[in-house]
């Protein structure tokens with residue numbers, strides 16, 4: 001089984017710990033991006049995964065590619081092109097203080113790319129599973145057109161397409177709205193991944209989901225996922241992550257999966273001391289893709305995804321630095337967090 005993910009990877013500059021920007025004159029430099037994060041998760045589980053993007057030809061981008069390779073992600077398809085490397089600045093937040101992301105990614109190499117710049121036939125040769133997100137089509141007209149081209153090509157080749165809808169309200173500045181584009185992309189998606197806000201803001205499907213209520217209302221998520229599947233007859237399934245919180249402090253973390261035949265709901269984790277929430281959704285997507293391609297049992301796949309994502313909340317950085325065993329142990333029920341000797 002061979003996987004390919006496509007999107008933008010950025011330099012991530014984070015204020016240390018829970019400090020505000022420039023509280024101390026330091027920013028921690030790592031790399032991250034939704035689709036690269038998924039590729040790293042899959043590589044950590046031992047999968048054969050490639051990541052494709054466009055990066056400038058400079059030493060910072062070289063370091064980024066080397067970092068992906070360190071995890072075992074195949075970077076052979078990454079193109080170098082005009083433009084810069086995108087940056088995102090991050091304040092961690094804590095308790096009621098939300099984490100804050102500032103994007104500085106205009107004119108990045110991938111934002112400057114246009115349809116035809118990536119040879120999808122070559123990139124998708126031998127690929128079984130293709131993953132994108134709603135972030136790439138939000139960054140520029142060209143990246144949107146490339147995203148559409150990618151899912152159409154994948155579909156025509158019989159490759160399974162997953163898409164994390166990932167609505168980012170501070171992107172979508174080039175003249176198209178999220179629903180205008182994402183409702184088109186969704187027609188080519190086999191496995192959709194979302195939270196309730198993504199479904200509402202990217203697909204324009206609104207039902208009365210009370211996210212502020214402080215408890216998981218599974219019937220509402222069943223209805224919401226049914227509505228999406230009704231609107232997209234080609235979609236095989238949708239997974240929705242359920243974050244139960246009134247503040248930046250998560251109380252409960254779970255997910256559901258609707259495959260048209262059955263509605264699955266995962267166990268619920270309490271995560272009260274969040275080390276880094278960025279990449280939690282990508283860890284879920286990576287776990288779900290792994291689970292769906294390695295287990296016959298969709299409940300098991302969902303439990304694996306939620307366990308992977310739960311662990312990510314305790315790991316600094318975008319990447320989910322876990323092993324297959326770490327996730328399997330938690331998914332099997334070892335949530336004690338005790339010292340392992």
Ligand SMILES: O=C(O)C(=O)C[C@H](O)[C@H](O)CO
Pocket residue numbers: 008032033034035037088135168278279280281282318
């Ligand atoms: O928000 C984005 O565009 C990013 O890719 C930054 C983070 O890596 C991403 O939000 C994690 O899902």
